[in-house]
Amino acid sequence: MLPFRLMTDPAQWRCAAADVRPGHTAKFRLECGGKRVHGFVVNHEGAFHAYVNRCPHVGTPLDLWENEFLSEDARTIVCATHGAVFEPATGRCIAGPCAGDALGTLPLRHEGEHVVVECPQA
Ligand code: FES
Numbered sequence: 001m002l003p004f005r006l007m008t009d010p011a012q013w014r015c016a017a018a019d020v021r022p023g024h025t026a027k028f029r030l031e032c033g034g035k036r037v038h039g040f041v042v043n044h045e046g047a048f049h050a051y052v053n054r055c056p057h058v059g060t061p062l063d064l065w066e067n068e069f070l071s072e073d074a075r076t077i078v079c080a081t082h083g084a085v086f087e088p089a090t091g092r093c094i095a096g097p098c099a100g101d102a103l104g105t106l107p108l109r110h111e112g113e114h115v116v117v118e119c120p121q122a
Contacts (some may be wrong), residue, residue, distance in 0.1 A: 011119045013039075022046050023074035027053065027067050030106075034120035040069055041115060042077065044088035052104035055079040056099045069116050077103070089117040112116065 010031035020026045020043045020112065030037045051059045054106040057079065063069050064080035070088075071078050077115035078087040084096030107118045 012116060013118075014111070014114045014116045015041075016113055017043075017048065017110065017115050020048070020115070023070065025067055025069045027063075028117060029097060030117070030119050037106075037119065039115060039117065040067070041108065042069065042088045047089065048108055048110075048115050049091070050106040050108040051077075051091050052106060054104060055081060055084060055098065056093065056101040056103065057084055058083060082112075 006077065013030060015026060015030035020041060022043050022045055025040050025042045027040045030039065039050055040053050041048055041050045045088055052068070055062050058081070060081045062077065062079045068080065069077050071085070075088070077088055078084070079096065082097050084093050084098050086093050091105055092100050094099045106120060109116050
């Protein structure tokens with residue numbers, strides 16, 4: 001089950017860092033200037049990163065299966081549509097049809113025991 005947190009600001013998503021263990025991900029949705037942005041956080045070796053859930057190849061969500069973003073060994077992010085492979089720490093595509101491109105990043109910060117993701121600055 002995905003971590004669910006009550007949100008008061010639709011331009012912000014937060015969850016307890018402990019709810020997303022290393023090698024795991026969590027999905028969220030933000031409202032950014034009237035646009036809906038689907039994203040996910042990945043805990044890669046204890047460090048959190050937030051990305052837009054949109055493959056730079058043709059723009060589909062990366063997870064055809066709900067919240068399935070990572071390779072079996074959890075060392076890379078894999079697009080389920082055509083198999084592009086991304087570095088979890090940078091979002092850079094290192095193999096596949098969009099090699100050299102990158103996932104869109106979202107601002108992420110830690111607030112106490114929580115991870116907070118916000119809309120990108122306009
Ligand atoms: S849509 Fe992701 S690799 Fe083609």
